Amino acid sequence: MGAGHGHKLHFHGHSAVHRAPAHLKILALLAFVITVVATPRDWYAAYAVHLAVLVVVIGVSRVPPTYVLKRTVVEVPFVLFAVLLPFVAQGPRTEVLGVTVSQHGLEAGIALLVKGTLGVLASLTLAATTEPQELLAGLERLRLPNQLVQIMSFMVRYLDVVTGEMQRMRVAREARGFNARDPRHWPVLARSAGALFIRSYERGERVHLAMLSRGYTGRMPR
Template sequence: MSGGHAQHLLYHPGDSPVHRLPAQVKIVAALLTVLCVVATPRTEFWAFGAYLVLVVAVGRVAHVPVGHFAKRAFIEVPFVLVAILMPVLGGQAGALAGWNILAKGTLGVLTSLTLAATTTPRDLIVGLQRLRTPAVLTTIATLMLRYLEVIAAEARRMRLARISRGHDPRFLWQVGATARGVGALFVRSYERGERVHLAMLSRGWTGAMPERGVAAGTSTWLAGLTPVLATAAVLGTAVLVP
């Protein structure tokens, strides 16, 4: 599967121990970490600080620069704005609710970005396949990654063709032309998908991607889930210790 530039906006190349872990191990670790964070009572402020230290430590082991996370964390801005408004709208209860959204949202975003920064999109799909994700989902994701760059290139060519014929997207009265271009791109993509599907059937497509990746041994799982064990210990302390 070819990899275009659009597929690696979140990935940071490296050869760290985190990069070398099988994708399925990192996916399970990220999921369990997020579940532990979500299950933590919002009043246990120290626990969220401990979670942040653990996430940052994993990022440092992976040698992913802070700037890589900072540039991609803007997806959280809407949640930050909601968290800021909560104390104004709900008083003390709103302040706790805002803190809950901010703390858990930030940790969830950082965990997801760490997973994406240390695992290529292709390996993520392989990891999901190794975890026995339904074949139809992994197939759709594989084809989406494969042809996302193709469709983006088609959109760029169509935009260039419109501009060369006098189209100026800055003016409001050009919205109709832009909308027709989006419709034409959809039709072309749909027709391309049908042709690709027929070509796959003619080559023996059975409805599922071939098994890829390697199985992770017990020692690999233990190494990959070590941060999760620490996270679970923090959660247990926060919940059980008065």
């Protein structure tokens, strides 16, 4: 429990961005995200400036751009929603590539896609240049409630454990000839997800009891 724990999002380096205090980087990310969200959706020049700032930070950090871009897959649900928005929104209609869509929906979809992408890139840059334990220490320094910091700490520590358990369950299903190809197999996947949740919950209970038996009083030792 006391050992260091790396993360797949972190890119080891020694740049000025890597060496910067974690709490300052968290504040910078928060300020950047608030600025992006507050930018009117038709100020495309401002979005270009935001992107240029991100490119400069990534360049200074010496994190390969492909390293960050490959991890933007987390944004896929937002991209799908932004693509659907022009088709489901109401209001004046306009034509794009021969397809009639909502003008307000189109503008809102573009703004959502741009703002979401900038936020994801900024967050990934922070994760790539800051160790998880440094992030947690930075949150403590910013006076985030101790209980929330501990919850985040355990989430980071056991994310790989739960992911490994999920991979082992997948291998076990495939070893028995199971291959989810159509909706008829969804009940099996649902039962697997339920079993994974129960196992994770029981593991958490055992860890908590072990901590109490070792004198845990609500604050993790340094």
